[in-house]
Amino acid sequence: MRRVLVVVAVLIVAAAGWFAARAVVGAVPEAEAPPMDPELGVARAGFDGERVGGGCLAGSWYEPPVRYAILDVQVAASGAVHACVEVYRVDDLDPSADYYEAAVTAYWTTTDGWSLPMRVAVDAPAAGPTTLSLSSSEPHLSNVFLADATVLAPCTGEEELQPQPIGRGWVLDSWCNGDGALESREDGETATWVVGGQPALDATVHTLAIKVAEGSRPLFTFALESPAEGRSEVEVAAAEG
Secondary structure, three states: OHHHHHHHHHHHHHHHHHHHHHHHHOOOOOOOOOOOOOOOOOEEEOOOEEEEEEEEEEEEEEOOOEEEHHHOEEEEEEEEEEEEEEEEEEOOOOOOEEEEEEEEEEEEEEEEEEEEOOOOOOOOOOOOOEEEEEEEOOOOOOOOEEEEEEEEEOOOHHHHHOOEEEOOOEEEOOOEEOOOOOOEEEEOOEEEEEEOOHHHOOEEEEEEEEEEEOOOOOEEEEEEEEOOOEEEEEEEEHHHO
16 A cells, blocks of 8 residues: 555656646746847947948747657747848058948847647747848958857946957947857858847847958848748948948
């Protein structure tokens, strides 16, 4: 009889642990507050130059479901992205070329999500990473087409006291480097950043440095693309300045 009671007690404890783990791991993603100003950049120019233009895009993202078979639960998050680009023409002493710097600030906000048993079929929008890209209408010179990206997090402690360089000539302003890595891809005259794991992100900054022929006035195209919403884009003409 005692052995039976022990087995029953173990089963009860195991069941309680299973339900507790399922409640924690399988919780519906918590909605976050939107950015205070989605058009506010996180980086300032650390070089002398003239701002020639900018533009903003917004969209939605959907994370592929994360499945926990042993807990019989699948969880997915969805949210919004707000991204803005600034383009500068850099002051230079090179009579043969002109130089431009661009910075994109993207804010990633979790707004919704769901948690369901694995056996339930879900009719959800197409999920996957979000792609940001920045293209130049003018060819780059001397292999100077340099893209970079950084995951950001709120600053804490002494981090706020020290300007932090990003890319070739930018300095982070009001944010600090966070955990995580983003890949920058350069192909022809287009820089591309593919961003996944959106629920874990607060903000990211993406920079591009390009050298073009003297007197060129490149047209920059900033694009945002997701599996659910397709592609949207905005143009920034260097002649605006």
